[in-house]
Amino acid sequence: MIKQLWTGLIAVFLFSSSGFAQGIIENDHPFTLQECIKLGLKHNTDIKKAQLDESAADFQRKEITGSGMPQINAYGNYNNFLDVFPQAIPGGVLNPESDPNGVDVISFGVPQSIKAGFQINQLLFSQSYLVGLKAVQSSEEFYRLLTQKTEEDIIYDISLNYYGVIATQLQLNNLQANHDKLSRLEKIIKAQYENDLARKVDHNRVKVNLTTLETQMDNLEIVIEQRTNYLKLVMGLPVDVDLELAPYDFNDQNLPVRSLAANAQLSDRYDLQVLDKQLELNALNIKNIQSGYYPTLSAFADLNYNAFSREFDFISDSHVWYRGSLVGLKLSLPIFDGFQKKNKIAQARVKSEKLKQDQFMTEQAARAEYLNARKKLGNSLKSLHAQESNLDLSEDVFDQTEKLYKEGLAPLTDLLDAETALREARSAFYNQIINVKTAQADLYKSTGNIEKIYQP
CATH class of the missing domain: 1.20.1600.10 (Outer membrane efflux proteins (OEP))
Structure with missing residues (x-):
């Protein structure tokens, strides 16, 4: 039974292939x-x-x-600072009790931040x-x-x-x-x-x-x-x-x-x-x-939203998002290569x-x-x-x-x-x-x- 089935499938395949090939020629x-x-x-x-x-x-x-044509990109990034980067400032600037001749090390920023926005670049020349x-x-x-x-x-x-x-x-x-x-x-x-x-x-x-x-x-x-x-x-x-x-x-x-x-x-x-x-x-x-x-001249624009927090609670409705935007021109002038x-x-x-x-x-x-x-x-x-x-x-x-x-x-x-x-x-x-x-x-x-x- 299986042998007959395979024989039938092969015959159908050969017939269809021949019919397809012959169908290329329409004249008789x-x-x-x-x-x-x-x-x-x-x-x-x-x-x-x-x-x-x-x-x-x-x-x-x-x-x-x-x-x-204008090049439009969306971007986003999320940062989780396990240790907030320390910053060194002269002593006594923020803490009057510290030694004015020393150095105060403090942490600027918060552990978590998120940013999302759009960038537009347009070639001008x-x-x-x-x-x-x-x-x-x-x-x-x-x-x-x-x-x-x-x-x-x-x-x-x-x-x-x-x-x-x-x-x-x-x-x-x-x-x-x-x-x-x-x-x-x-x-x-x-x-x-x-x-x-x-x-x-x-x-x-x-x-x-x-x-x-x-x-x-x-x-x-x-x-x-x-x-x-x-x-x-x-x-x-x-x-x-x-x-x-x-x-x-x-x-x-x-x-x-x-x-x-x-x-x-x-x-x-x-x-x-x-x-x-x-x-x-x-x-x-x-x-x-x-x-x-x-020289090459292009224009760019950036619109973004930023959020900062000590914990990951950015999906909260009460969280504050801060908008940032900028526009500018970029001129590239080759001098020596x-x-x-x-x-x-x-x-x-x-x-x-x-x-x-x-x-x-x-x-x-x-x-x-x-x-x-x-x-x-x-x-x-x-x-x-x-x-x-x-x-x-x-x-x-x-x-x-x-x-x-x-x-x-x-x-x-x-x-x-x-x-x-x-x-x-x-x-x-x-x-x-x-x-x-x-x-x-x-x-x-x-x-x-x-x-x-x-x-x-």
């Missing part, structure tokens, strides 16, 4: 690249963490802003506070840029992994098409062999090729599963979710030729904008350190110089990335046209060779060679299509416009 049709990217932007954990950093920056801004307000605003923009950069990286990663799965599926489709042709050929040769019209060796050679294709197809199915699972991880989906990708549309002739004619706008890259914001934040940090040379701020400013300026060096190298790397991506895309488009022509030629050769073989005018070797050449040509064509798409993604990313890859 194969996913396009655009749909994968939108889903990834919604569920990717790196993006969620970047958004949490944005929220933390917003809370930090509110925290610093709150430090300039602080240069560091004013600089801090500017810094937190820039910090919010900094984390917003980091989120956008993370989204850009995720779009790029999803695109490349999507194309990787599609490329493998195309290779599998290519092998399947050739497998179908060889299967039909194998049936024909088998019938011819059974009627003594073909040699057994020819039939065996075709069967060997079929077995080889089947093994390659099995291996590609494993690769598709592995790449699809990794795509799910990049998208932020549980690996047990069923994710089916839409097949590549060969009627889509929207090749990224216009991308080659567009001028590079490297200022749109988020990595460069992040470095600019880091320089701005470091400049504000220098100003914040320099603000330590400015052992050159600490001077050296902190020097360190911050060194950091700015390092950031400028990083900025220069990043700009050069971005420029090189753009030039390489543009060259890659141009060459990929040129190779695509060549592979397309080669594929058409291979298909014609195979069709003609097949007809000649059926008519007994061509040996089986020519037909198998034509089949191999067709398979390789189609594989090269499929690979080149993916190369064009990945080159397009590289070009968009190099200019900071990777979102164009999934926009209609």
